[in-house]
Structures are given as C-alpha cells and as structure tokens.
Amino acid sequence: MREPVRRRRWIFLLGVADLVLLCLFFGRCDSDGSVTACVEACGPKADVVAETTMQMDEAPECKRIALTFDDGPNHIYTEPLLDGLKERGVKATFFLIGNEVEKHPEIARRIAEEGHVIGNHSFYHVDLSSLSAEEAIFQVSRTNEVIYEVTGQYPQYLRPPFGRSHPAITCEQPMIEVLWTIDSRDWALDDVGTVVMNVIPEAEDNAIILMHDASSTSVAAAFSIVDNLKQKGYDFVTLDEILSP
Template identity: 45%
Template sequence: MALLLALTLPWAGLGMERCFSLDTVRADGLAEGVEEPKLIALTFDDGPRRSTTTDLLDGLARRGVHATFFLIGELVPGNEDVVQRMDREGHQIGIHTYDHVKLTGLNAADFSAQVDRTRNLLKETLGHNDFILRPPYGMTDNGVIKRAGSPIILWSIDPEDWNDKNVDRIVEHVVSRASDGDIILLHDIYPTSVEAALRIVDALHEKGFLFLTIDELCEERKVTPSSGEICRHFYP
C-alpha cells in the first residue's frame, strides 16, 4: 500500500499543504533537480501528555506527517484516547518502559515489569502487539538485547530538547544535520519541543525530506531488524 506522506511545496502559498504517495513523488520529483526523496523518521519519547501530545498530533495531521511515539506505560491510563488517536492516524507506537527506568542490569522479572507490562497495556489499548522498544537514555546491555522482544530503536540526531528548551537552537541543530535515513529524537512533553518539531517538519519539507515511521522507513530501505537488533539510522 502506498505510503501517504506530506510535502509542503514552494507554490503551496498561504499555508496550503498537499499529500502525495511516495511513488508519486518519485515519479514527479520533489522540485526541479530533485529526483529521489530523502526519507527521515521523527520520533518522540516520554509521552503521552494530553496537552502537548494532542497539540503535536494536530500539527502533524495538518501536515500529513507520521511519527513514532515511544510511550511511558504509567502515562497510558487516562490517556487511552490519545494513544488510540496516534494509532488511528497512522503513527507508530513503541515502548519506553513503564516508569522510565534504566533497563541495564535488570533481572528477567524486573525487565518484564518495565517492558512486558507496558507491551500488554498497549495491546489492551490498541488490540495489536507489534511495539518496538527504545530503552531510556539509549542504554543497552546483553540482558536488554536478549529480552527486548523487538528491534531496539535509538537515534542519529539528538538536539537535547529537554535541556535549554530553546526552540531556535533545537530547530537549527536538527535541520543543519539532517540526512537521508536519519532518526530524530525529540520529546512530546514540552510545548517548546512541539513548536520545534513542527518547524523542523516545515523546514525539512522545503529541503525535500519525507517523514516516515520507523516501520515505513525499514520497508523503504528493505531491512527487517531482528529482535534485539540495535538501530540508530537507516541510511541508503
């Protein structure tokens, strides 16, 4: 099935946006002199938070963009409708543990309490069970790799948006470094990060990037990461 991806074109004018299939973009070209779209994944950690995550979903919907959200299990109860909206609107959902603890050094029972508990909660909420894992702080060891139950998705661009919450700096950091196949790390729990994310989308659209979920990016790169495999990017 063709991926529906957004592209803000120079002629769009007055904020008008259009959505194209990836095949159409490849056939027609993004702009004069650009033959092949550049693909990138936008990912968010630590949510859901109703106020900021909903604002982000609204902005992504207006742009036709799909992202990947790595959720904290303890934040899902009471926000089931937000998580269901993510799923319904084509975003991918992953696990970021139950209460944001380091997974390294945990025994099997403690690991299960963080990852399997969250996986089961998401399964109950969404009715499927295909959730990828992002360990907090990106920390892994042999135990995490062995017990992951899915690919482990890290990142290649991290503007540390949690640090100074400076929107201009966050945008510049990401846009100046973005390349085909990158995975961007942001957090959907800060209003500044939501603003930065939408500005990043607009700026990278102008540079010929298309935004995919992790699964979509894997599909386009024709790779199938195995359980426990660590992925930081999907370069051509």
C-alpha cells in the same frame, strides 16, 4: 498545410506526457502522495517542454527521515502535536511509557488511530540496565500489554530510556531496539530556534530524530523542523519505513 499543425499537436502531446511523468516523479516526494497537487504546482503552461527540462535539473531529491517522540502520552502536549502533524500530513513514531498510557489511554489510542507508529519506552521510564533481569523484562512486557489493551497492537520497537537496555531483554523479548541518529536535545533546552538548529544541519536520508512530546518548545520546534525539511525535499516517514530493507 495540415502537416505542421499535426506536428505541433504531437509536440504538445509529448510535452504533456513529459509533464505527467515529471509530476509522477515529484509526486513520490509528497507525504500525501498527491500527484494532483503536483500537476497544479507545475501548471499546464504553453512552453511545457522547456519548463520540464529546467525543472528536471532542479528536481528535489527524495529523502526519507523519521521523527520520534519519547515519554508520552503527555496530557498537555501530545494532542496539539498530533493536530499539527495531521495538518502537515506527517506520520511519526511515538515511544510511550506504559504507566502514562494507563493514565491517558485515549491519547495513546488517538496516536494509533491517526496512523503513527507506537513503540515501547518502558513502564516507569527507568534505566533498564540498572535492574535485575526479571524487573527489566517486566518493564517491557507490561508496557507491551498496556499498549495492546489500548490500541489492539503489540509494539514492534523498543527504545530503552537513556539509551540503556538490559541483555535479558534481547533474549526474552522479540523486539527491535531503536535509538536515534540526531538528538534534538529538546529535553535540555527551552529555545525553539536552538532545538531546530540542532537538527536541520544534521538531516540526511534515513536519519532518526529524537524528540519528546513533553513541552511547548518541543512541539513548536517539531513543526518548524517539518516545515523546513519538507522544503528541502524530505518525506517524513515512520520507523518501519526507515528500518525495512
């Protein structure tokens, strides 16, 4: 009479082991890396084996995507954006203008302290390709210095304004130039829904989304994009995670 009871226990334990493995698998998708949350979501139900088999078939694919924000720090919009990203457990990359960092160092410092990556977006937001080599290098090097003075870190990435760089920068500045793969066009639109729909259908693994922390439309659209793509299994990461091999 004991044998069936023992067998049932083994089946239950195997079911629990499957559940833990499944939750570890799903846990990789969570931006907070929380396996506990996944265990709670899966729930220690009775028909564990059957449920785990079904959920394995429906498992969301782990995909990474990067939000990037240009033109900050903005004294009106950057901090509400940081608040919402923190609530959602999302890290992003901010390409800052050196001149604006000088005006609002406390916001730039907060960006760094909250785990976001900071990149260089020139000192006066100028078309670098229109400048002399000396002027273009100044735009980049001065911004690097200002960001270092405020955050203690030199930026690794450069996004030239308007996507136009200068050949002298490649020679003189050991930086990685990064553009984008999806343009939200938030800089040209004041309709949140349109900005969101410029991004969602284009989303794919390792995509880089261009946005600006320069309007309430952009901030609201960013939150909507995060909420939507998280439901589709995307993990929001900083540029270094997208670009590192």
